[in-house]
Amino acid sequence: MRKFASKFSSLRRKFLCAHTLQDENPLQVEETQKPNTLRRSMSFMKRHPILFNFLLIILVGFSVIWMALIGLDVWTDHGAYEVVPDMKGLSYNQAVKALESVGLKPELSDSIYDMTTAPGTVLEQSPRARTKVKPHRTVYLTVTAFSPKMILLPAVTDMSLRQARSTLEGAGIRNIREVLVPSEYKDLVLGVKFNGVSVQPGARVPTSATITIEVGEGLSLDVDSVDTLEAIESDREASVLNLE
Numbered sequence: 001m002r003k004f005a006s007k008f009s010s011l012r013r014k015f016l017c018a019h020t021l022q023d024e025n026p027l028q029v030e031e032t033q034k035p036n037t038l039r040r041s042m043s044f045m046k047r048h049p050i051l052f053n054f055l056l057i058i059l060v061g062f063s064v065i066w067m068a069l070i071g072l073d074v075w076t077d078h079g080a081y082e083v084v085p086d087m088k089g090l091s092y093n094q095a096v097k098a099l100e101s102v103g104l105k106p107e108l109s110d111s112i113y114d115m116t117t118a119p120g121t122v123l124e125q126s127p128r129a130r131t132k133v134k135p136h137r138t139v140y141l142t143v144t145a146f147s148p149k150m151i152l153l154p155a156v157t158d159m160s161l162r163q164a165r166s167t168l169e170g171a172g173i174r175n176i177r178e179v180l181v182p183s184e185y186k187d188l189v190l191g192v193k194f195n196g197v198s199v200q201p202g203a204r205v206p207t208s209a210t211i212t213i214e215v216g217e218g219l220s221l222d223v224d225s226v227d228t229l230e231a232i233e234s235d236r237e238a239s240v241l242n243l244e
Contacts, residue, residue, distance in 0.1 A: 084139060086129035092120040092143050099139055109140035113149040115208065120146055148206035153192065155201035161187040161215050168211060175210040186218025 082102050087095040092108065099106040112123060124142040127133055154171050156164035161178065168176055181190055191198055191214040194205055205211070 080135055081132045082135050082137070084125070084127050084129055084131045084133055084137075087122045087125045087139070087141060088129070090122050091118075092122065092141065095122050095125075095141055103135045104133070105136060105138045107138050107140050108143065110142045111145040112142060113145040113207065117144045119144050148208040150204045150206055153194075153199055153201055153203045153205050153211075156189050156192060156213065157201075159189050161189060161213070164189040164213055168213075172207040173205075173209065173211055175208070177210060177212045179212055179214050180217040181214045183216025184219055185216040188216040190214045190216055 082104060084104065085098050085102065087098065090098065096106045109126075114123070117123070121144045122141050123144060126140045127137075149172065151171050151173070154167050156167050159167070165176055183190060193199065193212040193214070194203070194209055196212075199205070
């Protein structure tokens with residue numbers, strides 16, 4: 001009994017001493033527990049290295065994806081957008097000011113020659129009007145050409161009038177004038193002029209230009225009849241002289 005009482009008393013003193021130390025300095029107790037947790041973690045790594053590496057890869061992968069999504073939201077201004085205004089019918093300068101005022105970038109993508117529309121008028125746009133886009137998005141504009149379309153003048157000399165007109169209209173020229181010039185070949189194109197100056201095939205001219213073609217007028221009936229009468233009269237005089 002004395003041995004049992006002695007052991008019980010010794011255990012009781014150790015328990016009271018440990019309890020007293022925990023009450024007096026809880027931080028010290030926590031510090032003693034940390035090495036135990038670290039030792040258990042190291043023990044798990046040593047006993048299950050493949051499982052530990054797999055869990056570590058999953059953790060790193062989720063972290064990278066999470067950071068990438070956050071960076072993407074910041075980079076693309078997630079949730080922010082602008083509404084593209086309608087630019088059709090405006091001049092190019094007006095369209096540029098309207099787009100820049102809402103934080104969009106205008107860019108001239110193409111020009112189309114149209115005689116019925118003022119030069120520089122916006123005909124098409126991309127993206128379309130009232131489309132929601134990200135801030136600073138580029139809007140591409142198609143406008144009426146600021147200058148007339150230039151073409152190479154086709155060869156039309158030594159052609160008939162009808163064939164010459166068809167060739168010029170096929171090249172895009174609509175304003176064609178005809179001027180008759182003396183020639184024994186009727187309706188034959190003898191020359192081409194632009195702004196009063198003779199031009200050769202291959203010259204660059206605007207499609208809006210007025211092209212003058214010189215067409216042979218042929219011999220008139222009056223001239224033919226006079227020439228015939230003069231020839232008959234000459235033959236008569238020659239016959240009278242021969243008789244004498």
